[in-house]
Structure formats: structure tokens, C-alpha cells
Amino acid sequence: MGVVNVTPDSFSDGGRWFKPGAAVAHGMTLIGQGADVLDVGGESTRPGARRVPVDEELVRVLPVVEDLTRRGAVVSVDTTRAVVAREAVAAGAQIINDVSGGLADPDMHATVARTGAVYVAMHWRGHADVMDDNDRYDDVVADVRRELAERVAALRAAGVHDEQVVLDPGLGFAKAGSSNWPLLARLPELVADGFPVLVGASRKRFLGHLLAGADGEPAPPLARDGATAAVSALAAQAGAWCVRVHEVAGSADAVRVAAAWRSGAGGSPITMTREDTP
Template identity: 45%
Template sequence: MTKVYYRPIPQGGLPRPEGALPLCGGPLWFTHVERLTREGAQVLPADQLPEDWQRRICRPRPAIAGLSLDVPRVMGILNVTPDSFSDGGSHDAPDAALAHARAMIAAGADMIDVGGESTRPGSAEVPVAEEIARTAPAIERIAPLGVPISIDTRKAGVAKAALAAGGQLINDVSGFAFDPALAPLAAALAAPVCVMHMRRAPEDMHIDPQFDNALLDTYDELAERIDAVEAAGIPRARILADPGIGFAKDVGHNLQILNRLSLFHGLGCAILLGVSRKRFIGTVGQTTTPSERDPGSIAVALAGIAQGVQMVRVHDVAGTAQAIRLWQAVQAGRA
């Protein structure tokens, strides 16, 4: 039996035409959908959207970690690592981490994502004790600033220490497949989570990635991980879904997924998009230096927001926040 998927084709601005359906309770709407199968695609009026898909796509997304999701949100990246691909070693001391968090909040960050283990292609696993020693002190220093903090980890021990230090959300690049204790911990602590799509592990994910259909394979595999997390006791209302751009995907795979990113609203979760300074940005944008990839990163983040993404994970908070303000003004037709 042919599996069918429906992708809303988002539009924005006012006035919203009669009969247009709302997209996840945010600023966008849609009058047409793309009916997708592995054999092809067809554009249909939105009134032909099946009821179960309409319910998942149209219902407003609940607040996550106290943040409403009716406007685009910015998650600022804080790597407290010596070896992250973009800024490793820049913020790995607690004072430096605190200063950078303050700067990102002043620039418009709605949430700070603290990570103590590099997940760049080819990176090695960091022991739990070492990862805790990197992340927990930084989170403890940042927590009084009053902005929600997520812990970027695959490990229950690290997440438990981070939440005890003041963290609120668990962001797992493995989609909660690495440590079987992590999802039950999040459920027990009623912590919201981000479930990301990734195959294999950072050590080898970059070696010859293959998909039959990058978009639909990623959707199906991410749906399976979200179902597993939900079965562990975490309601879908507390789940962010991340398609894992750059993780076990080549340039072509990334662009295929980004081109039809609004399909992922069918998961019934808010979407987080993390593309900042990734290698494909440099490849397409023709720059090898990660810090020079911010213009391309902002361009892709805005393309995602135009497809209804609720949160973007970025290095350049100031530039991204400014771009979003301009995008919102253009959508509204006023400042």
C-alpha cells in the first residue's frame, strides 16, 4: 500500500484569504497542500487535507520551557567544549560561558543551548563525568539570568546534573536512541525534549550517507523516534522535532529536506531547525571558515521560518534576531 504524506505550502501576510487553514497557531497559513508519495507529488486545495493530518498540522503548538511558539524563537548556541567545529575553546571556562550567554540574551536569544560534547563529524564520545564538569558549572552560572536553558547531551547522567543546576530542556542529537535511561529521566522530571534525527553516531555518521528518499526517510525515522519517546512517557506537547540537518546527510540530502521542511509539521510537534555554520552552508556559500558562514546560516534559518519553523538554533544571535524582526515586519506590512 502506498504511504501518503501531506505538506502544507505556507504563506503569510495579511489579509488571510477565506478558507485558508492556520499553520500550527503561528503567523502563517496555507490554502494548498502537496500530496507526497515515493512515486511523486501533487498539489491539492487545503480542503482535501485528511482530518488526521489537518489536526496535526493546524493545532497550535503549546509553550516549551515557558516560551510561547506563536512567533519564531531563537536558541543561542553555547559550546563549553575545547573542540567544537565553530567555536571550540572560546567559552569552555564558566566565566567565559556566562559572558557569552549574557551577550546572546542581550542580542535576542530566547533560550541558551549548552553543550559539552562536540558532535561534529568524526568526533569521539566524551566520558559522562567530564561532560558534567564542563556543563553543570556553566548552567549554574547562567540560570539566574532567567532565560530557559537546554542541555545538549545524549546521556542521562549529564542531563540529570544539568537539570539540577538549572537547565530545563534536554536536546539529544541521537533522538534518545543512545542512552535508554534518558527518555525515562525526562519523563520522570517532566522535562521538555528535542528529538533529533541522526543515523549511527558522530564518529561515523558522515561516511557515505545513503537514502532512498532523504525527505521521506528522515520523516519516517524521526516519527519512529518521537513515537518511542512518547511511549516512554513524554507527551507530544513537550517535544520539539529536529530533522537533523548535517547529521548523516550530504549537501543534496540537506537541501532536499530544507526544500520541503514544512512536511515535518505533520509530526504534530513544534520544529527546531539547526543549520548554523554547518559544512553545507560553506559548500554552497563558497567559504571554508565556519565563522564566515553566518550570512548563509541566516538565509537558511529564514527559509525555515518561512515554512513555519518555530525555533532556530544559531551561533549569530544578533544577526538572526535582526533578520527575523525584518521578516516579521515584511509579513505584517508594517514595523
């Protein structure tokens, strides 16, 4: 899943693809590098980010979704708002990627049920301006699994079918640092819960801290792509359905290596078609 940020303030590439034409061109480049899905978002969820008005989010996202869909891309819309999700699906998006798992908008689950779209429910404990205050866990893996199970129960109650649901452990969201590593190390436990799993580690803070220099300064976002590719390979080996990344080529190669390693055969790359979505 290649990231297409139609925002001026995303943490790693804010502003580079803000204009619709630039965003579409970037998305097509990512497809050429091996992306199977393009995740289009119009609101930054970086730590401390402020919300944008819903009308602004729609203006940013819809033209990009429409154009990419027209060009044959499988498109995901990255939003916490039901109205944006509904309009994006009407414009051609097949996946709703909601970092709040429906907690940010009480209408989201009903929207998912009505549209029939694939829905990524991420583990979430609050918006970007407060999420770091919620990095408190007894056992982060057990707590995340339990809270995601609550999201699944709410989705079922709203009429969403299990076949629509993908789970995301929410790396970096209410997990500022060390809380992320147990989730990755024990990823097979989340996979074992029976739903496809999306992993979004790309360029996140905990990788920057891991790669800090001798002065203790975290590596900047653009210097985290090698570590991101390593996570992609390990996530694929652990059974993840998809990885969400900013730099596609390295992770696509890493997933191919993981697949060849697992099969012992090498050769054919993994690709996802429209029929492969849950």
C-alpha cells in the same frame, strides 16, 4: 537558540568559551543580541569527534547551566546522555536537546518523562565518528519524517507527553552535503506533522560548500553567518519554532524580517518567554 559550546574542539568556536566564566559571559552576550534560549553543550558533535567521559561532560556543563539559570536565562542542555540531562535539569535547564533522539542512551526517554522537560529529538543515525557513512536515503524527507515518527512513538511509550516534544531534522548529521537542501525546501512537511520544529543549520558544512570560492575551497565556519541568517529567515517563514545559531544578532534580525513579511505589518520583534516553550 544561542549556542554556548563549553568544549575545546567544537567545529566553529572550539575553546573560545571553554572556561565556565567565559561561557556564561558569552551566553549573556547572546541574550543581549536576541537569544531566547541558550543551548549549553559539553561534548562536540562535529564530524569525526571522539566522545568525552561522562564525568568530564558534567564538570563542563553543570556550572554554566547553574550560573545562567541564576541570571534568568532559559537554558537548554545539549547532551545525548541521560545522567547529564537529569543533572542539568536539576540545575535549572528547562530543555533537553538530544541530537540522538534517545538512540544513544536507552535511559534518555524515561529521564525525559520523569523530569517533564521539553525534549528536542533530532534525526540521528550514529555518533560523529560514523555519521557520514550513513548518508544514504531513498527520499531524505520521507525517510527523516518516518524515523522521527519512530522516535515519537518511543517517547510516547516511555510516558513522554506530546506537549514536551520538539523535532529537529538533523541538518549535517548523516547528511554531509546535498541531503540537507530538500529538508529545508520541504520544511513545511515536517512542520505539518504537528510538533514544534528546531532548525540547526548554523555554520554547517553544507553552507560552506555552497559558499565555496572559485578554487572550490569551502568557506570557513565564521564566514557562514550570512548564509545562516538567510536560512533562519526562510525557516521562520516555513513555520519553524526555533533556530539554533552561533551568531545570534543576524538571525534575530532575519527572523524579525520574516515575521514582518508574513504579517505585512512590521514592528514588534518575536521573543520567546518561558510560557512559550512547548
